[in-house]
Amino acid sequence: MEKEKYSKIMNSIYLSSNNIISSLGFNTKENIEKIKMGISGIKLYNTFKHLNEYTAKVENKILNKKFSKIGANNNYTKLEKMMILSLNDTISKSPFPITKHTALIISTTKGNIDLLDLKNSKLDPERVYLTKLGEVIKKFFKFYNDPIIICNACVSGVLGITVAKKIIKNKNYKNAFVVAGDIVSNFTLSGFKSLQAISEKPCSPYSKDRNGISLGEAAASVAISSISNSKNIAEVIGEGESNDANHISGPSRNGEGLFKSINKAIKIASLTGNEIGYICAHGTATIYNDEMEAQAFNRLNMQHIPLNSLKGYFGHTLGAAGLLETIIASKSMNNNYLYKSYGFNKIGLTLPLNIIKKNQKKDFSIFLKTASGFGGSNVAILIKKYNN
């Protein structure tokens, strides 16, 4: 009994210092303030000659101005600047320094994919390799270890946290910095458009008139360790992953993979499910994704739990989304405050969900974060308020 208790304590993993660089701001606080005010970063951009689309972009001017304080703008791609700037903030506020036992975990779907369009850059085209992107970040901060790079579609960001949890348990790593990021590129915009998955208006998750995603760009980062510290903001108490084994680019109809993921996470956290006070869902605003989530949450009898999608504020930031949203949701929990699901109007699902329509006070100590992506991936994590 004693031994079991001990091992459970040893397995605790905490999120501490963090940063978000997005269309809404350059640190977590700025992002939270905008959300609280009900501001979305999604705007109509005519970014790529013939493409006028609603996207959520990080302003180049401000990014370059901020980055110039720590590095030479011309030597880095936009994504590298976002990731470095984000990590720089997180590392500077971290309760632990970078040592030989610190892991660098990088999550991204497309990395520097804009470099494939050679007109774009004077930089070495080899930087399109994710390993090169990893080297650049490793070198900037003088990490001792090679980065662990995760490229697993739209669940990459949440996987950053679950990978940290798995590796911190072993002897090689005592702690980790996780950074997740993706940019809006001609590549992804054209691709999602070709799949007819881009919304003609800003995305509206779970709504009747929803018709696809709005792309966004962001970098998010967090320090993770197993040590108690007053800077810790939340504890990761369970995680579950499952593949739909159904379709490479479409979600399963009955939400089987998501259902299984959440069940696994609940089991690992030794919960019943009733303890969950809030669900920070994936909610991309495609017709099939949101319906699939409704199926899974109803099968788990979670339809009454307050739920939102943060995609209405940030757009779908692909590999960054899961980490960015976990940070926002942790802040939401610590502030005892739920944020409205931006862009939601009239429910458009065949089953009920308790979508958060107005910002509101709520005390809760555990939330569920879910993500699903191409390739059939589903991930669920359970996060608990940190009690020192």
Added chain:
Amino acid sequence: MKKKQNIFHYCKIQNNSVLLNDKLIVSEDKSILFSEFSKMLYHQIKLNYPKFFKMDDLSKLALITSEYLLTDYFKKTKKPNDISIILSNKSSSLKTDKQFQKTIDNKDSYFPSPSLFVYTLPNISIGEICIKHKFMGENIFFISENFNSTLINEYASSIIKNKKNSIVLCGWVDFNEENFKAFMYIASNNYIYNITTNKIDKLFK
């Protein structure tokens, strides 16, 4: 001493040859292109899975390697409902990315292909294996310069120890221009304690 208890199940495909558990079972002329080579393997293993021809080269390579390995492995072991899959490579989905980029490079011939775009993620190759076998376990795709057996073994043993799945399909599947290499092995309870990463690294080469 312990090493003798279990054979290490692996499959390696490179230089137009297939190695299955130390046995060279296919060896073709190196000048044959992958499009041709993959078709030969498809017929050799009697795959009979028309979806295969819609896949990009990375997914084709991953699926074929997994077919050789899993068919052999499940001859002697009962096939579980679920297995987990951990794959990795250096080049992500870059070969297909470049093909897709060509469809959007030129304003006058702009015509992005949805069937190419869906393959511009490396983990789609894992998805294809899962769909073929209805495997609903845990998945992850890592990117690294070289094969990182330490990370992959730790990850696999963490899945097995937590009793999430008893079998994990692990490996490397990389496509860069026309160069390709695949190496997959089975991580299971028996194996975890009986094989060193050194040995895996040697077999990988």
